[in-house]
Amino acid sequence: MKYRVKTALLGAALGLGTILAVPLASAQESIYAPNLSYRTGPFAATGIPLMNGQRDYIMMLNERDGGVNGVKIDFDECETGYSTEKGVECYEKTKSKAVVTQPWSTGITLQVLPKTNVDKIPILAPGYGFSPMSDGKVFQWAFNPPASYWDGASMMLNHISGGDLDSLKGKKVALLHLDHPFGKEPIPLFETLAAKHGFEFLPIPVGLKEMQNQSSQWLQVRREKPDYVLMWGWGAMNAGAITEAIKTRYPMDQFIGIWWSGHDGDLQAVGEKGKGYKSISWSVPMNDAPVMADVKKYVVDAGKSLLDKPEDMDTVFYQRGLLISMILVEGIRSAQNEFDTKVVTAEQLRWGLENLKIDDARIAELGMTGMIAPFSTSCADHTGHSGAWMLEWDGTKFVTASDMLTADQSVIKPLEAAKAAEYATANAPWPVNEDCKM
Amino acid sequence: MLYRITGQFKTNYRSDYALFPVRQDMFLLAVILFFAWVVFPLMASEFAFQTLLIPVLIYALAALGLNILTGYAGQLSLGTGAFMGVGAYACYKLVTIFPDLNLMLAIGFSGLFSAAIGLAFGLPSLRIKGFYLAIATLAAQFFLVWLFEKWSWLYNYNASGAIQVPTIDMFGITVAGPTASSMVQYYFVLFIVSVITLLAINITRGRIGRMWKAVRDMDIAAELVGINLLRAKLIAFGVSSYIVGVSGALFVFLWRGAAEPNLFDIPLSFRILFIAIIGGLGSILGNFLGAILIIALPVILNIIPEAFGVEVDSSLLEHINIMIIGALIIAVLIIEPHGLARIWAVIREKLIIWPFPH
Numbered sequence: 001m002k003y004r005v006k007t008a009l010l011g012a013a014l015g016l017g018t019i020l021a022v023p024l025a026s027a028q029e030s031i032y033a034p035n036l037s038y039r040t041g042p043f044a045a046t047g048i049p050l051m052n053g054q055r056d057y058i059m060m061l062n063e064r065d066g067g068v069n070g071v072k073i074d075f076d077e078c079e080t081g082y083s084t085e086k087g088v089e090c091y092e093k094t095k096s097k098a099v100v101t102q103p104w105s106t107g108i109t110l111q112v113l114p115k116t117n118v119d120k121i122p123i124l125a126p127g128y129g130f131s132p133m134s135d136g137k138v139f140q141w142a143f144n145p146p147a148s149y150w151d152g153a154s155m156m157l158n159h160i161s162g163g164d165l166d167s168l169k170g171k172k173v174a175l176l177h178l179d180h181p182f183g184k185e186p187i188p189l190f191e192t193l194a195a196k197h198g199f200e201f202l203p204i205p206v207g208l209k210e211m212q213n214q215s216s217q218w219l220q221v222r223r224e225k226p227d228y229v230l231m232w233g234w235g236a237m238n239a240g241a242i243t244e245a246i247k248t249r250y251p252m253d254q255f256i257g258i259w260w261s262g263h264d265g266d267l268q269a270v271g272e273k274g275k276g277y278k279s280i281s282w283s284v285p286m287n288d289a290p291v292m293a294d295v296k297k298y299v300v301d302a303g304k305s306l307l308d309k310p311e312d313m314d315t316v317f318y319q320r321g322l323l324i325s326m327i328l329v330e331g332i333r334s335a336q337n338e339f340d341t342k343v344v345t346a347e348q349l350r351w352g353l354e355n356l357k358i359d360d361a362r363i364a365e366l367g368m369t370g371m372i373a374p375f376s377t378s379c380a381d382h383t384g385h386s387g388a389w390m391l392e393w394d395g396t397k398f399v400t401a402s403d404m405l406t407a408d409q410s411v412i413k414p415l416e417a418a419k420a421a422e423y424a425t426a427n428a429p430w431p432v433n434e435d436c437k438m
Numbered sequence: 439m440l441y442r443i444t445g446q447f448k449t450n451y452r453s454d455y456a457l458f459p460v461r462q463d464m465f466l467l468a469v470i471l472f473f474a475w476v477v478f479p480l481m482a483s484e485f486a487f488q489t490l491l492i493p494v495l496i497y498a499l500a501a502l503g504l505n506i507l508t509g510y511a512g513q514l515s516l517g518t519g520a521f522m523g524v525g526a527y528a529c530y531k532l533v534t535i536f537p538d539l540n541l542m543l544a545i546g547f548s549g550l551f552s553a554a555i556g557l558a559f560g561l562p563s564l565r566i567k568g569f570y571l572a573i574a575t576l577a578a579q580f581f582l583v584w585l586f587e588k589w590s591w592l593y594n595y596n597a598s599g600a601i602q603v604p605t606i607d608m609f610g611i612t613v614a615g616p617t618a619s620s621m622v623q624y625y626f627v628l629f630i631v632s633v634i635t636l637l638a639i640n641i642t643r644g645r646i647g648r649m650w651k652a653v654r655d656m657d658i659a660a661e662l663v664g665i666n667l668l669r670a671k672l673i674a675f676g677v678s679s680y681i682v683g684v685s686g687a688l689f690v691f692l693w694r695g696a697a698e699p700n701l702f703d704i705p706l707s708f709r710i711l712f713i714a715i716i717g718g719l720g721s722i723l724g725n726f727l728g729a730i731l732i733i734a735l736p737v738i739l740n741i742i743p744e745a746f747g748v749e750v751d752s753s754l755l756e757h758i759n760i761m762i763i764g765a766l767i768i769a770v771l772i773i774e775p776h777g778l779a780r781i782w783a784v785i786r787e788k789l790i791i792w793p794f795p796h
Contacts (some may be wrong), residue, residue: 029585035750037753039752039753040756040757042752076752078752079753079755079756084694085493086702088458088488088489088694091486092484092485092488093485093489093740093741095484097488107698110600110602111695111696112692114616114695115616117616118616127575130598179587179599180599180698181598181599181698184597185597188597207587208700208703234541272475338569388585426594426604427604427605427616428604429605
């Protein structure tokens with residue numbers, strides 16, 4: 001009897017030993033890319049499809065090509081529940097071996113941004129974060145490709161004015177926004193443009209506690225009768241705004257959201273009544289793109305995806321998740337080529353993300369034709385300022401409703417430089433990239 | 439055996455009044471302080487500093503502030519988070535207006551602002567009690583957070599509405615801001631927390647503390663024996679808000695590095711109230727035990743599977759974590775409604791008479 005207990009213990013010890021040893025062995029030849037995900041908490045509904053897309057693209061590359069240039073990407077999620085505190089915990093936990101930080105919330109980005117200069121890990125915040133992060137000389141370690149919120153705001157105005165902002169003179173443009181760093185982000189640009197082109201700009205803040213009940217905000221909309229309502233909403237705020245807009249009979253075709261306000265789930269709830277609602281988007285869902293077929297074949301059909309059902313692949317957010325991972329992988333690839341190495345470091349990845357060249361040929365090679373507009377980054381431009389499209393809800397799904405729009409860089413660039421300089425002085429001493437001569 | 443107190447005779451008043459009349463208590467505290475001041479900083483990684491040591495100390499300090507008001511003086515408050523916010527914003531304004539001000543002083547001053555606001559919201563406590571007072575402090579909570587959002591002067595008209603901690607040096611060492619080393623920040627926090635805890639122990643066991651306890655246990659009786667209720671309650675509000683304000687300033691300046699208004703919203707208040715309740719109302723030690731349970735335990739549970747090489751999905755782990763912590767809280771409160779500090783007191787009693795139960 002005693003003997004048997006001993007054997008069992010020995011077996012258990014050996015088993016434990018192997019479990020401990022396995023991750024160590026595989027960690028040698030892979031690139032660790034964590035994602036600060038939020039599959040729990042108040043914003044989970046919008047987070048899950050994005051996280052699934054990011055994860056599945058990497059899974060697909062690991063399965064189909066054995067990773068990037070033969071090196072597997074060790075994609076890992078650290079759950080934050082969109083809480084800043086957990087986010088910082090995740091950042092501290094992963095930073096020793098991570099090549100990238102994907103913070104996924106403006107709060108976490110704010111906290112992590114000053115630390116990146118010390119820890120030397122790039123932040124990748126595709127389509128979110130600070131718009132002035134675009135100034136790569138000041139924000140050496142932060143990247144927000146392919147388009148910033150200010151690009152989005154400018155493109156929305158270009159769309160409603162038909163390309164000539166002076167035609168908005170005397171009109172009233174309301175911005176329904178979350179009263180939070182994220183929602184306040186586009187205000188400086190709107191104010192600048194309103195002063196320049198003579199339209200009236202009316203910010204309508206929605207407090208975090210009022211996201212689900214926006215009756216007072218929509219009362220204000222009814223009273224002020226703005227010609228357009230633009231929305232910077234996230235999570236529960238989007239669904240709340242869309243239902244209130246229907247209730248107050250605000251014309252849907254004058255109601256436009258930023259890319260995070262174009263979530264299929266929010267509009268499926270209202271269905272036909274939401275017809276005509278638009279959302280600017282730097283990504284376009286292409287259910288028949290070659291990359292989708294590969295993801296379906298290698299990940300979804302193989303049962304390796306976390307999707308509830310395969311039809312969830314055909315949503316805007318899932319496919320945007322794929323594109324976000326594509327941007328990261330292209331950064332890794334260009335760093336590998338430049339430094340002639342397989343396992344890139346965080347500093348090499350920074351170079352990679354600074355030298356992204358996503359042109360039409362490359363997009364076609366990736367099997368993503370039409371899903372994203374071409375863009376490229378440089379040491380001075382960490383965004384790329386790609387174009388975007390208007391997606392329109394047709395009652396059952398989002399369809400493309402415009403040609404590719406572009407933002408007016410002549411207004412955005414000076415504002416970026418001014419705000420970036422302001423940040424640097426407020427946080428002095430702030431190191432600036434002196435080598436960048438662009 | 440280990441905790442035998444027989445034979446430790448007190449031969450004068452001085453030794454009877456000592457902070458720790460029992461030699462073993464003193465020894466235990468010395469060991470804990472040795473760990474806190476020497477062993478932990480030597481061993482801790484960046485991760486341990488940022489997610490375990492520093493936050494536990496800061497949350498324990500905030501809970502200590504609340505405990506003085508709720509546990510000692512018996513005035514329930516739901517506005518702790520907002521008072522922390524007052525401390526943090528006051529410190530931010532002080533530091534940006536007077537960039538050369540010593541950070542230790544700035545944090546000390548910022549507690550005064552919080553104390554002043556605490557006094558103002560404490561005034562109704564003379565006329566209302568219990569749940570009614572809780573509503574008054576809840577009003578403070580909502581009003582102050584609204585103020586942090588709307589009064590742009592508070593965050594220096596920053597476009598994003600958030601405050602960011604600049605780099606601050608003290609005697610040539612960077613103590614706050616992104617380049618500050620975690621060890622310096624830890625010692626900074628530990629020093630303040632140690633000093634305030636010592637002061638709090640002395641206040642609560644002295645004349646003022648007895649006054650508070652009398653008010654807590656029965657305010658009419660307290661009034662009859664000659665205690666000025668207004669003064670007793672206002673001192674409690676003032677001292678409590680001061681400590682809470684200091685902890686708020688530490689929270690942002692020595693730990694978070696940035697803060698947006700909704701950080702100080704009601705979840706933070708509840709979190710600190712939970713720490714105080716689970717740790718034990720009316721105890722100083724309880725705040726630290728409570729903070730360890732509520733703040734440190736989830737972090738530790740999160741890294742356990744990884745340390746053993748078990749791959750667990752991160753969101754699943756988070757769900758399990760929430761369930762474990764929830765179950766633990768309920769278990770603790772069933773076993774000992776007076777909190778962890780009382781559990782320790784029971785253990786200590788048992789140790790003193792061990793191995794002879796009678």
